[in-house]
Amino acid sequence: MKKASWPLWIFGGLVALFVVGLMLNPRHVPSPLVGQMAPALQGTDLLSEQPIDSADFNQAWLLNAWASWCSGCYLEHSHLMELTKTQPGLVIVGLNYKDQADDAKAWLDQHGNPYQHVIFDPTGRIGMDWGLIGTPETFLIDAQGRVVDKWMGALTPERIERSLLPALQKLDAKGGR
Amino acid sequence: MKASAMKAVWSLVLLAFVSLIPLSAQAVIESYQFDTAEQKLLYQKMARELRCVVCQNQNILESTAPLAQDLRQQLYQMVRYQNADEKQIVDFMVQRYGDFVLYRPPLQANTLILWIAPFLLLLFSVYWVVSYVRQTQVDAQKEKHDD
């Protein structure tokens, strides 16, 4: 055994990995949909009970998955309401995930409705096509139907400021709105 | 961002995550019926090899999370009524949840090292043992000559 330093080097690599690892969040899983064409969203509107098809949107839109039982949704709700005022042209579509229709309607009555459409998905089957793992989750889809970005968990003012609004500006610049 | 603001953001995010899971305990054991033994085997194999993406580290067969239950239901539909094979099921899941959902990492560019390193390491080790043993003989010969 002439060279005995290789274990030290391997160990060094391992430590470097651990140092980086401590700064990562193992539970953060990016969506494979980002950068891909969004799945077709077809369903029934919770309020109007009319059929809805995302193919008719022809502009950039936000898909926000929510439920009346979800506390994170409550936390972000006022910020979504705010967004309807600051971004008047933006289409926000709600995906009412695994909820009771009456609960959902009552919730919107009480807290306000930021959504142009609310698609009712009581079984979660539509959510599955979007790779939803819970609520709230928000997707930004451009006019061409491509998923631009995705936010898991509540949209905080910081996240809207630092990530959502810049993404919208970028779309404006590229004509993706 | 200030540390306290950062903290506030994180607690919000965490809170949001906690609320991902409705607190009703759902059925773990479903008595699914299958048409053939192959279907049943495929269902069991895939349910074991698919990760419950919201759980800590559990496959969908063993998880009680509602999402795992939905995925089992979906898997059952695909196996029994759509006659899906393994590849179709894997594609369906990966399309929605990414490679993270697979407990059997697919062989692709970013898993090449994972899959071949053990075999390369084994080959190298055998080579190392043989050359090490040879070297001891050579060295011992040398020492004899030196004396």
Next chain:
Amino acid sequence: MISELGLVFLLIAAALSVLLTLLPFYGSWRKQPGLVAMAPVLALSIFVFTGISLAILVWAFLADDFALKYVASHSSLFQPWYFKFSAVWGAHEGSLLLWAWMLTGWTAAVALKRGALTSDEHSLTLSGLGFIVLGFLLFILFTSNPFERLPTVPVDGLGLNPLLQDIALILHPPLLYMGYVGLAVSFSLAVAQLWLGEARPQTFAWARQWTLVSWAFLTLGILLGSWWAYYELGWGGWWFWDPVENASLLPWLVATALIHSLLVSEKRGQLIGWTLLLAILAFAMSLVGAFLVRSGVLTSVHAFATDPTRGTYILIYLVVVIGSALALFSARAPKMVKIKPMQIQSKETALLFNNVLLMVMTASVLLGTLYPLLLDALGMGKLSVGPPYFNAITIPLTIPLAILMGVGFYIRWKQDSVGRLAKELWWLGLFTAIAVLLAALWLMPDLQGMALLGIALTAWIGFGALAWLLNHARKTGRIAKPMLGAALAHIGFAVMIAGITLSSLYGIERDIRLAPGESVPLKEYRLHFQSVAQGAGPNYLTTEGTLRLYRGEEFIQFLHPEKRIYIGHEMPMSEVALDGRLSRDIYVALGEPIGDEGAWSFRIQYKPFIRGIWLGALLMAIGGLIAVWGRRNSTRATMATSATNAANAPKEQEALK
């Protein structure tokens, strides 16, 4: 008030371990026997003080002192006393204190048992252990104080996680920790040897004893963990390749390699550098495991409440302890290697192959465990590595390992030949073939290639070890304990292979719906669902099913699978019902009610010879302990001869140069 004393005693222990780190080291360097002689007293005091601190924590649990945050979070009034007791190590802080206390215990034992070590070797080993103890105590004091108080005292605690309220889980962590920290002994000795630049064969014999004991503890700890997962989680699995499980397997694999390479270094003075490296790596794997489990870099079902501060501390500790040991290794090891010719066809080389296979397995398991982290760190994607990968890698590596295990005992030191071995062992091939043939007849019509391979390996290792032992007994008229231990450990591994093969290939698993009065056949058995009733335990409500198990028309027993809801915990826990025999387990888990007619879903399983897995592991651990016990007695008998050997050792080494 008394809980503050717990902290005080920990501080005293930490201060004393500073002395234990410095005094023996300085004493042996400056040739001051007075300082060296203080080491045993110091080691014992640290053990006692840490022990008192742990005892105070235990007392706080038993006395329901919810003023302590740790007690309030992990115990409750209604918990039975034995689960209050085991809740001490039910989470991070207390388990760390237990870990530290066991480490001080090993240190005290080393202090009292110098054995064949020279004074320098002994004092430097103690010094190293003192440093390791210090690191753990500081870890507790800085980041994980179990004696932290709550501002307001709650009336009741939150209670221990119901999954952990189980008899096997009372014992599993202590056994496992005994194994983890025990590896610190051979680690410290290896560092001492590197520091001294000398590695005498007798020291390897000494290290082998200590390694065997901690290896046996590790084996028992893993065994209990696996057994617990099998009957407590309700899925019938016994190994999930979870990062936390892998964290216990990694040091076990390295320790297994170390036991065998120590043998070569002891008997032949060969592979010295390799052995020292393995001694460092075995303990390194214990610490890496602790980092993985407690830092939160990986997601696991069993992870402790994780905290990046703790992760950072363990990482620094890892760098200081293992990094410096490996640096010392790279500087000193090349100069310590004595060249002795080895032959390819010899026991030395066979054991080296065994080592290499185990280390490739270790590296692969480590790679698979860390790969998601690696990809994430490089920004190359997020993926999971699970059982399909680990099985695909470890099973093929086990085959050559098992083949070597069967013949290992018969290979001669220095020089042997495959031809001679084949001539001596033709009967082993024959017996194995017969066993495979019988198994094939028995398994018909559902014959599977992997099953025959498993049986072949079992027979090969089992007959090989058994015949070797009997042959020696016949020749010498007695059974030497080290041989009995070695043979038993190998036979245990054979039994384990059989258990794994048969239960995984021929197990039956069915999810079914049964209404009261309905029956379901399972192989030659029949399960009859009678009723479901509600009940209550000390700290839980339960729904208990009653089933009758029949074989043909013969009634065997009642089975009572349960679903429990523990006070303060939402998720129901399933308590499976088992009818366990050596030849098979019948395993029933209660699901959910279906419909209105009182029907329930059940998961029923038939697992042939699954007990072989744990029986095998038990035999391995017992074998390890018998080997230690036997060696101890024989060392005592040959103390005189080894003393003269020690005196002659320097001369021998001169002669070798």
